[in-house]
Amino acid sequence: MAPTWQSLLATSPDALDHVLFHRSRNLTGPSVVSDYLTAQFRNPGDILSVLLLLGPDIVQRAVAQLAGRAVTPVAFFFRLGCLCHGQLIPDADVGNTIVVDADTGHRRETKSWVLSRLLRDANNRLDSSMKGEAAHMPPMTEEDIHNPTNQLKYTHHSGPPKQAWEALRVTIYEVNKSPPCLHGVPTLDWVWYSGFVVILLQLVIATLAWALANNWGTFLVTCSGNLLAIVGGSLPQWRQEKWACPKSGGATVILTQGNGSRHAIVVIGQRKEKIGLDLEILARGTRTTQASWTTRIASAVLAFLWVILLITVSGLEENSWYLLGIGLLGSIQNLLAAGAPRDPSALGVHLTYKDVIRADRVAEVLKAAEKYRPGLGISLLDIFFPGSLRVKDEDLKFWREALRSRHAPNKYGTPVNRIPFAECPIDRIDEKASEPNDDIPAIGLGTFQPDPSKYPTKSVKQSVLWALKAGYRHFDTSLRYGDGQGEREVGEALRESNIPREEIFVVTKLENVYHSPEDVEVNLDTSLKNLGLDYVDLFIMHFPYAYKKTANYGTERDANGRPIIDIDLSRSFNVTWTAMEKLVEAKKTMYIGLSNFSSPKIKRLLQTAKIKPAVNQIECHPHWPQKGLVKLCQDNGIHVTAFGPLGCMPIPSLVGRTGPGPLEDDTIALVARKYSRTPAQVILCYLLCRGISVIPKSNDEARIVQNYDCIFDMEESDFTLIDNIAGKDGERGVRNLNTLDYLGFDNYNEEVEEP
Numbered sequence: 001m002a003p004t005w006q007s008l009l010a011t012s013p014d015a016l017d018h019v020l021f022h023r024s025r026n027l028t029g030p031s032v033v034s035d036y037l038t039a040q041f042r043n044p045g046d047i048l049s050v051l052l053l054l055g056p057d058i059v060q061r062a063v064a065q066l067a068g069r070a071v072t073p074v075a076f077f078f079r080l081g082c083l084c085h086g087q088l089i090p091d092a093d094v095g096n097t098i099v100v101d102a103d104t105g106h107r108r109e110t111k112s113w114v115l116s117r118l119l120r121d122a123n124n125r126l127d128s129s130m131k132g133e134a135a136h137m138p139p140m141t142e143e144d145i146h147n148p149t150n151q152l153k154y155t156h157h158s159g160p161p162k163q164a165w166e167a168l169r170v171t172i173y174e175v176n177k178s179p180p181c182l183h184g185v186p187t188l189d190w191v192w193y194s195g196f197v198v199i200l201l202q203l204v205i206a207t208l209a210w211a212l213a214n215n216w217g218t219f220l221v222t223c224s225g226n227l228l229a230i231v232g233g234s235l236p237q238w239r240q241e242k243w244a245c246p247k248s249g250g251a252t253v254i255l256t257q258g259n260g261s262r263h264a265i266v267v268i269g270q271r272k273e274k275i276g277l278d279l280e281i282l283a284r285g286t287r288t289t290q291a292s293w294t295t296r297i298a299s300a301v302l303a304f305l306w307v308i309l310l311i312t313v314s315g316l317e318e319n320s321w322y323l324l325g326i327g328l329l330g331s332i333q334n335l336l337a338a339g340a341p342r343d344p345s346a347l348g349v350h351l352t353y354k355d356v357i358r359a360d361r362v363a364e365v366l367k368a369a370e371k372y373r374p375g376l377g378i379s380l381l382d383i384f385f386p387g388s389l390r391v392k393d394e395d396l397k398f399w400r401e402a403l404r405s406r407h408a409p410n411k412y413g414t415p416v417n418r419i420p421f422a423e424c425p426i427d428r429i430d431e432k433a434s435e436p437n438d439d440i441p442a443i444g445l446g447t448f449q450p451d452p453s454k455y456p457t458k459s460v461k462q463s464v465l466w467a468l469k470a471g472y473r474h475f476d477t478s479l480r481y482g483d484g485q486g487e488r489e490v491g492e493a494l495r496e497s498n499i500p501r502e503e504i505f506v507v508t509k510l511e512n513v514y515h516s517p518e519d520v521e522v523n524l525d526t527s528l529k530n531l532g533l534d535y536v537d538l539f540i541m542h543f544p545y546a547y548k549k550t551a552n553y554g555t556e557r558d559a560n561g562r563p564i565i566d567i568d569l570s571r572s573f574n575v576t577w578t579a580m581e582k583l584v585e586a587k588k589t590m591y592i593g594l595s596n597f598s599s600p601k602i603k604r605l606l607q608t609a610k611i612k613p614a615v616n617q618i619e620c621h622p623h624w625p626q627k628g629l630v631k632l633c634q635d636n637g638i639h640v641t642a643f644g645p646l647g648c649m650p651i652p653s654l655v656g657r658t659g660p661g662p663l664e665d666d667t668i669a670l671v672a673r674k675y676s677r678t679p680a681q682v683i684l685c686y687l688l689c690r691g692i693s694v695i696p697k698s699n700d701e702a703r704i705v706q707n708y709d710c711i712f713d714m715e716e717s718d719f720t721l722i723d724n725i726a727g728k729d730g731e732r733g734v735r736n737l738n739t740l741d742y743l744g745f746d747n748y749n750e751e752v753e754e755p
């Protein structure tokens with residue numbers, strides 16, 4: 001057995017020296033340890049290089065605080081900031097910072113360094129200004145109101161008068177229209193200047209070491225260390241990551257740590273004037289992932305130079321206290337900078353103080369905030385009352401009105417009925433372009449006409465125009481619908497409406513004869529040309545299976561006129577997906593998604609997909625609720641859109657259902673009578689309650705309007721009634737689309753993949 005280090009020590013004093021001091025010396029007597037310690041204290045050169053390796057976290061935070069100008073004054077003490085996952089700026093070190101859009105109520109937790117520090121420092125200022133606040137007095141109980149002795153519990157103790165208790169404070173700022181420097185560029189405060197002062201002091205000490213002890217090595221190390229520190233901290237990527245957002249105005253947002261915290265900051269945006277940082281995008285942090293090549297190369301060179309510096313430092317055997325003092329000063333500056341409270345302006349966010357709202361009850365503050373600026377109070381309501389707020393009778397009207405106005409259409413007539421559905425797949429939007437919507441309008445218009453000959457020409461265009469007027473902003477089409485005629489008419493209607501492009505959500509599809517990777521882009525290009533658009537919001541693979549194509553993208557058919565399946569291509573939908581992913585990079589579509597995908601196919605796709613599908617568009621209605629598949633999608637963050645939500649248009653070749661559809665269902669009729677709604681409205685509302693967006697098709701104006709007005713308060717018992725029409729797990733369900741008879745395999749098999 002190998003001897004342990006304890007047994008070695010017991011037998012050999014040399015070993016003790018070796019283990020403790022890593023050097024072998026001749027031991028001559030009991031005073032040797034004290035001799036060694038004295039020598040070590042006289043010149044503690046051994047630990048210099050160790051100290052130089054400590055504290056990368058502190059350094060990274062210090063640089064995160066100070067970066068923003070051409071030069072970042074970080075004093076030398078350390079290892080240079082590390083390049084973690086290609087990212088320089090560390091994630092926020094203050095938890096739970098929430099950023100809420102005060103108009104829409106959209107909420108996101110943020111890791112932004114700037115935003116979390118902004119809130120932390122404001123909270124700290126508030127806490128210190130509230131040091132003398134009175135203790136919180138809970139409201140008197142009914143019993144205590146009638147018992148004078150018990151009321152003593154509610155009186156303050158004697159002593160100097162205290163500040164009134166505040167349950168919540170909302171501090172209101174406005175984006176500064178004439179900032180001291182550009183938005184996203186910090187003002188210089190004492191923290192920043194302290195860097196230069198400390199560097200100067202370090203150089204003075206180093207000069208003394210040279211002058212008094214003739215030690216020019218210390219001077220060399222101090223100069224080189226500081227140079228490396230400043231160059232590393234001044235890499236432009238620090239700035240880019242710190243303010244990774246457009247700087248031409250943003251929405252009004254609220255910053256808070258949510259329920260339990262006692263402070264919220266409102267920043268009134270100047271989007272119209274195009275002034276200030278877009279704090280919502282900064283909060284999303286979607287533009288911070290890529291390290292530039294300059295940064296990567298610079299970091300590698302700096303790391304190399306740092307190693308050289310370390311070796312040099314180990315060579316400094318004498319006058320180590322000078323360098324220790326220099327390092328100590330540097331570490332103090334770094335520690336101070338990493339934690340120092342700062343003004344919003346020093347964080348590059350230039351604000352003007354406007355007002356403050358405070359009271360001893362949170363509900364009161366929210367009400368006052370809503371009165372101050374519509375949207376403010378209602379946006380915070382869900383956060384500070386996550387269950388729900390028990391509203392006093394006199395307040396009921398007020399909050400109803402607040403809710404109503406938040407859901408009112410915007411200036412383009414777009415109402416709020418959107419379902420969050422996906423995060424931006426990759427960072428692909430440049431500063432000038434608008435951000436992609438990460439929500440999908442819950443009610444869209446289907447535009448499939450199974451038999452176009454039945455409808456007057458331009459009927460799709462007419463339906464889209466009616467729908468736009470009614471408030472629809474989501475349109476589902478396909479290259480296959482009327483051989484591109486559907487897309488052309490959708491495009492014409494959109495142009496004619498003059499509604500801005502970014503208000504509309506357009507979906508089109510990859511058709512079965514375009515599954516070869518080289519054909520995928522051809523499909524989308526043709527669709528974009530038909531639509532007259534330069535991008536669609538969502539491009540979905542219409543079916544997982546592929547047809548054999550003829551020249552000019554026709555469908556090869558057998559003697560019975562049925563499409564011939566390209567088995568190999570059908571089984572390689574992952575390869576087709578990869579080609580679709582490239583279209584996101586090419587900015588031709590904001591998102592990509594699936595349609596008619598069963599659970600096993602989704603699972604297989606997820607194994608290789610670089611971009612997760614945003615949507616699976618599937619047949620879904622009360623007669624075919626698809627509970628298992630919907631759950632799988634929703635569990636995996638894939639939004640479900642129901643096609644054929646009213647039971648589908650009967651496509652003669654594909655009809656599976658023979659009996660009455662959901663529109664004729666007795667249970668639906670019963671619920672519809674109860675709420676004075678139509679069966680179509682009940683069905684659509686049921687699907688929306690499941691978090692599923694719907695795309696009913698109609699060519700009738702009244703029905704288009706009716707279908708859009710389908711959001712109402714459905715009682716849970718009625719929801720359950722509808723949910724059970726096809727059985728608790730949907731076991732009695734009947735689907736409309738059936739590939740088995742038509743194509744010879746069951747595309748929808750939930751157990752095994754076919755074909």
Ligand SMILES: NC(=O)c1ccc[n+]([C@@H]2O[C@H](COP(=O)([O-])OP(=O)(O)OC[C@H]3O[C@@H](n4cnc5c(N)ncnc54)[C@H](OP(=O)(O)O)[C@@H]3O)[C@@H](O)[C@H]2O)c1
Pocket residue numbers: 445446447448449476477542595596617618642643644645646647648649663678680681695696697698699700703704706707
């Ligand atoms: N991804 C896919 O594979 C796929 C498959 C099929 C469909 N889709 C998409 O989903 C959309 C909707 O599906 P779908 O068109 O098959 O079926 P659907 O929307 O379920 O049903 C449309 C039928 O319902 C009627 N209708 C509409 N509103 C009504 C109301 N309020 N009361 C009574 N009847 C009403 C329509 O007639 P009128 O027009 O006369 O009002 C039409 O006959 C399609 O247009 C298409 O965009 C996608």
